[in-house]
Amino acid sequence: MAANDHEHGDSLLVGGEHRPPAVAPLSFLVPDPKDDTSLEGPESVARETEETPLKSLRRSTHAQVLRSERLFHLSLRLGGLFILLLFATVLGVSVVEAWPSIEKFGWSFLWSSTWNPHRHIFGAWTYLVGTFWVTGIALLFAIPIAILSALFLSDYAPKWLVGGVSTLMEMLAGIPSIVFGAFGIIFVVPLMRDHVEPYLANTLGRRFDFFAGDAMGYGILSAGLVVGIMVIPLVATVTRDSLVMVPRETVEAAYALGSTKAEMVYFVKLPAVVPGIIGSVILGFGRALGETMAVLLLIGNQASVPASIQDVGYTISSLLANTFTYAVIDPLFSAAEIELGLILLVISLVVNTVGRELLLKLMGGRLAGSVGGG
Amino acid sequence: MEQSVSEAVARKIEVREFSAFYGKTQALKSVNFAIPEKRITAMIGPSGCGKSTFLRSLNRMNDFIPGFRMEGAALLDGEEIYGPGVNPVLLRQRIGMVFQKPNPFQMSIYENVAYGLRIQGVKAHSLVSDIVEKSLRAAALWDEVKDRLKGSAFSLSGGQQQRLCIARALAVEPEVILLDEPASALDPISTARIEELMQDLKDRYTIAIVTHNMQQAARVSDYTAFFLDGALVEVGETTRIFTNPDDSRTEDYITGRFG
Amino acid sequence: MQGRWAVAEPQRPAKGLTLYRRIRNFVLGSLTGIAFLVAVTPLLAIIYVAYDRGKEALSLSFVTTMPSGFPVGIEGGVLNGIAGSVILIVLASLLSVPVGVWAGLYLWDQGHTRLAGATRLLSDLLLGVPSVIWGVVGYYVFSTNTGFGFHWGFSGLAAGLTLGFIMIPIVTRVTEQALRDVPRSYIEGALALGATRFQVMRDLAIPAAITGIGTGILLGVLNVLGQTAPLVFTNYYNTGIPHSLVGSNGSVGDLAMQIFIYIHEPSKALHVKAMAAALVLTVIVLLLDMGIRLLSWGSRRYARKA
Numbered sequence: 045m046a047a048n049d050h051e052h053g054d055s056l057l058v059g060g061e062h063r064p065p066a067v068a069p070l071s072f073l074v075p076d077p078k079d080d081t082s083l084e085g086p087e088s089v090a091r092e093t094e095e096t097p098l099k100s101l102r103r104s105t106h107a108q109v110l111r112s113e114r115l116f117h118l119s120l121r122l123g124g125l126f127i128l129l130l131f132a133t134v135l136g137v138s139v140v141e142a143w144p145s146i147e148k149f150g151w152s153f154l155w156s157s158t159w160n161p162h163r164h165i166f167g168a169w170t171y172l173v174g175t176f177w178v179t180g181i182a183l184l185f186a187i188p189i190a191i192l193s194a195l196f197l198s199d200y201a202p203k204w205l206v207g208g209v210s211t212l213m214e215m216l217a218g219i220p221s222i223v224f225g226a227f228g229i230i231f232v233v234p235l236m237r238d239h240v241e242p243y244l245a246n247t248l249g250r251r252f253d254f255f256a257g258d259a260m261g262y263g264i265l266s267a268g269l270v271v272g273i274m275v276i277p278l279v280a281t282v283t284r285d286s287l288v289m290v291p292r293e294t295v296e297a298a299y300a301l302g303s304t305k306a307e308m309v310y311f312v313k314l315p316a317v318v319p320g321i322i323g324s325v326i327l328g329f330g331r332a333l334g335e336t337m338a339v340l341l342l343i344g345n346q347a348s349v350p351a352s353i354q355d356v357g358y359t360i361s362s363l364l365a366n367t368f369t370y371a372v373i374d375p376l377f378s379a380a381e382i383e384l385g386l387i388l389l390v391i392s393l394v395v396n397t398v399g400r401e402l403l404l405k406l407m408g409g410r411l412a413g414s415v416g417g418g
Numbered sequence: 419m420e421q422s423v424s425e426a427v428a429r430k431i432e433v434r435e436f437s438a439f440y441g442k443t444q445a446l447k448s449v450n451f452a453i454p455e456k457r458i459t460a461m462i463g464p465s466g467c468g469k470s471t472f473l474r475s476l477n478r479m480n481d482f483i484p485g486f487r488m489e490g491a492a493l494l495d496g497e498e499i500y501g502p503g504v505n506p507v508l509l510r511q512r513i514g515m516v517f518q519k520p521n522p523f524q525m526s527i528y529e530n531v532a533y534g535l536r537i538q539g540v541k542a543h544s545l546v547s548d549i550v551e552k553s554l555r556a557a558a559l560w561d562e563v564k565d566r567l568k569g570s571a572f573s574l575s576g577g578q579q580q581r582l583c584i585a586r587a588l589a590v591e592p593e594v595i596l597l598d599e600p601a602s603a604l605d606p607i608s609t610a611r612i613e614e615l616m617q618d619l620k621d622r623y624t625i626a627i628v629t630h631n632m633q634q635a636a637r638v639s640d641y642t643a644f645f646l647d648g649a650l651v652e653v654g655e656t657t658r659i660f661t662n663p664d665d666s667r668t669e670d671y672i673t674g675r676f677g
Numbered sequence: 678m679q680g681r682w683a684v685a686e687p688q689r690p691a692k693g694l695t696l697y698r699r700i701r702n703f704v705l706g707s708l709t710g711i712a713f714l715v716a717v718t719p720l721l722a723i724i725y726v727a728y729d730r731g732k733e734a735l736s737l738s739f740v741t742t743m744p745s746g747f748p749v750g751i752e753g754g755v756l757n758g759i760a761g762s763v764i765l766i767v768l769a770s771l772l773s774v775p776v777g778v779w780a781g782l783y784l785w786d787q788g789h790t791r792l793a794g795a796t797r798l799l800s801d802l803l804l805g806v807p808s809v810i811w812g813v814v815g816y817y818v819f820s821t822n823t824g825f826g827f828h829w830g831f832s833g834l835a836a837g838l839t840l841g842f843i844m845i846p847i848v849t850r851v852t853e854q855a856l857r858d859v860p861r862s863y864i865e866g867a868l869a870l871g872a873t874r875f876q877v878m879r880d881l882a883i884p885a886a887i888t889g890i891g892t893g894i895l896l897g898v899l900n901v902l903g904q905t906a907p908l909v910f911t912n913y914y915n916t917g918i919p920h921s922l923v924g925s926n927g928s929v930g931d932l933a934m935q936i937f938i939y940i941h942e943p944s945k946a947l948h949v950k951a952m953a954a955a956l957v958l959t960v961i962v963l964l965l966d967m968g969i970r971l972l973s974w975g976s977r978r979y980a981r982k983a
Contacts, residue, residue: 112873113505113874113875116873117787120779120782120783122783123778124780124792126779127780127799128796128799130803131799131803134811137818138810138814141813189712189716190716191712192711192712193709193713196709196712197713216717219723219962219963220903220933220958221905222903222905222936222955223959225937226936226937226952226955227722229948230952231726277716277720304694305706306702307698307702333807334807334808337905337906341937341941361807361808365809368813369909389806392807393805393806396802396804397802397805400805477869479865507871507873510871511870514869517862517866521862521866522866523863523866533870533872533880534871537870537880586866586870587870590870590871
């Protein structure tokens with residue numbers, strides 16, 4: 045098909061120094077897919093390209109490039125393999141070392157509350173309850189304060205203050221948990237023993253056994269409060285991060301309807317970040333769950349199911365940190381402890397994954413990791 | 419004016435029944451198309467029509483996009499671009515590319531141009547500086563930067579940066595240069611310089627350019643292909659496409675009825 | 678606030694907001710402020726209490742002398758703990774930096790493959806492993822003298838590498854993120870020149886991501902610096918500085934462990950030392966944190982200029 049003659053002067057072409065190319069028929073530009081001969085067709089005529097030093101070099105390095113690329117990708121894969129190996133080690137060690145206990149006690153390990161190393165009977169119930177008490181008290185205390193603080197940081201704090209106090213909050217989240225524990229012993233325990241717990245016993249405690257007690261200072265209340273203090277910055281920071289993600293248009297729409305600030309926050313902003321708040325609370329839960337040293341110092345370390353908020357107790361992690369090194373003498377004893385650890389591990393993994401997924405979905409990406417425990 | 423095709427132009431790149439997918443979405447639908455050697459071929463069409471996907475398929479830049487998949491064949495000088503033995507790295511040394519936004523490296527002007535040589539293992543200083551100068555001259559940038567070759571590439575203006583990127587692509591001595599809306603981020607004067615540059619380069623290189631700007635396609639290209647919804651609607655000499663298109667959709671597009 | 682259609686005339690406030698709405702607005706505002714104070718006060722109190730109760734022991738010699746007296750620590754300082762912590766951090770970094778960066782590079786390079794997806798998931802899961810579990814794992818891998826493992830006893834090497842385990846997923850994650858933050862156009866520019874992935878990584882991605890990776894390593898150090906629980910399982914404590922990091926005399930001191938042991942003793946004098954040590958540890962952690970912030974702030978500014 046020959047090219048048509050065209051009239052020049054079309055508005056689009058004005059000013060363009062268009063040089064008409066050698067005529068190419070449409071069949072040339074749009075090859076027939078079934079016509080294999082066009083592959084060896086006339087186009088091979090103009091194929092010779094001038095030889096330059098670079099081009100000859102290029103050919104000689106071909107094989108080398110291929111080899112080194114393959115090697116590079118393979119060697120990187122080894123780095124990833126290490127992660128898989130590490131995870132397998134964590135899970136493998138926990139399962140293998142816990143196996144004697146898993147085999148002997150089966151599911152009843154979970155709800156049996158006997159823990160008697162001399163008679164070789166072990167059950168997790170006491171420690172599960174203790175763990176959930178401490179975590180529960182911590183979260184009850186931390187969540188409202190953390191969410192309100194997050195609101196303060198995102199909406200109420202004066203502009204000049206926001207940067208400073210947000211950073212302060214984030215930095216305080218990094219104080220090691222052993223320092224919290226020491227603070228607990230020096231400050232929180234005497235405060236509880238001398239003021240808070242006697243008061244509780246004399247007021248609510250008169251009516252509900254749950255608040256009664258003999259004010260020792262150590263116990264699930266002190267441990268829970270200190271863990272709560274520890275968890276607040278984490279929950280507050282993550283909640284604030286999701287609060288500031290609420291689009292400005294949404295906020296402005298609420299104001300444009302005549303909302304007060306409180307109404308905007310309560311009816312528009314908070315509902316918009318519910319997944320973020322849930323996610324941050326779940327992360328806080330995970331952090332509180334694995335908390336070890338502060339709890340070990342404050343909970344009283346006694347293997348009994350707490351009946352009152354003033355009672356002493358034991359959590360899984362504090363038990364392990366406190367007794368594991370002499371439990372290893374007895375294979376079944378250590379296996380039982382590790383089975384407790386395995387339970388903690390499984391709960392932590394589930395909790396952290398769920399929390400992270402919720403937040404990732406909301407924030408579409410970055411989230412710094414934080415290792416719970418200490 | 420009639421000439422035999424075989425003497426004048428060869429098919430540098432040829433694409434047959436070429437389809438491309440991102441995950442489940444089909445971005446290109448059975449495109450049949452040839453890019454003639456040492457000519458400028460423009461690809462136009464509304465955004466999302468697949469013209470950029472097409473361009474990026476030619477030097478396999480889409481390989482890095484998760485979920486990308488292609489069917490059909492793309493040939494460079496009759497060799498399968500997606501053939502089993504083809505190393506995309508070596509392919510890209512033959513098919514260079516210039517991007518929408520100038521993307522110089524955080525190195526000196528000189529090192530930017532020399533980078534493509536260094537990665538190919540060229541060590542000889544004289545050869546490198548020779549090629550750097552030649553490439554900068556070819557990109558019409560030499561006179562502006564010859565006194566500050568050691569300066570940062572980021573000290574250049576946007577238009578200069580884009581010409582630097584062209585020089586960088588030229589230094590590797592590719593056979594084909596793909597330009598992905600190279601002037602869309604530039605001011606009119608810089609755009610004009612890039613367009614002039616393309617005319618100078620087409621004696622030695624096969625050039626394919628994707629552009630949003632129909633006037634630009636009309637000004638610079640010898641052939642124009644119009645893409646719509648992932649399909650190649652029409653292709654032909656630029657003059658014909660812009661004055662007397664066969665397909666009514668092409669006409670609608672170039673007369674501004676949509677897009 | 679009834680959802681029913683109003684039949685009667687709607688009641689409108691004559692002017693401004695109703696008292697109820699104004700009070701509600703004020704109450705929520707003040708509550709957030711009070712909550713913030715409640716949140717921050719104990720945290721600041723920790724620093725203050727540590728200073729107040731520890732100030733008797735605080736002096737320059739506290740950080741430059743070894744503990745002495747009986748029970749050990751009643752006199753002298755915490756040099757053993759500081760030295761031990763430094764040894765542990767170095768050991769942890771020696772393991773976790775190469776491995777973590779390596780894995781991060783892998784996730785960046787081949788991130789869309791199924792294997793990499795699994796790796797990323799597991800790496801994230803490892804971030805959530807409680808530190809007692811790391812202690813148990815470290816014990817069985819490095820310390821125990823029976824069964825499989827390295828049989829290094831309670832030692833600095835065992836503890837350092839256990840802390841290294843904790844750091845690996847942190848370094849991995851931050852490395853991958855830093856590499857992903859390198860603009861794609863930049864990477865594509867090099868690829869289009871025919872650079873191999875290795876060359877792109879070496880010449881462009883790593884130089885551009887290096888501050889981010891450095892920040893990640895420091896973040897990992899920050900995370901393991903105050904870890905105590907894993908040390909209970911793998912190292913315990915040493916009042917001196919060991920000559921060897923393996924075997925029965927291979928334990929090192931550690932600042933966090935030292936606080937734990939001192940505070941556990943029923944001795945007022947040791948409690949003073951513990952609080953002073955807690956202040957030292959807190960200050961180190963906060964300074965490191967501030968350093969990280971400056972570093973990432975600086976690199977962001979730098980990136981914006983470029």
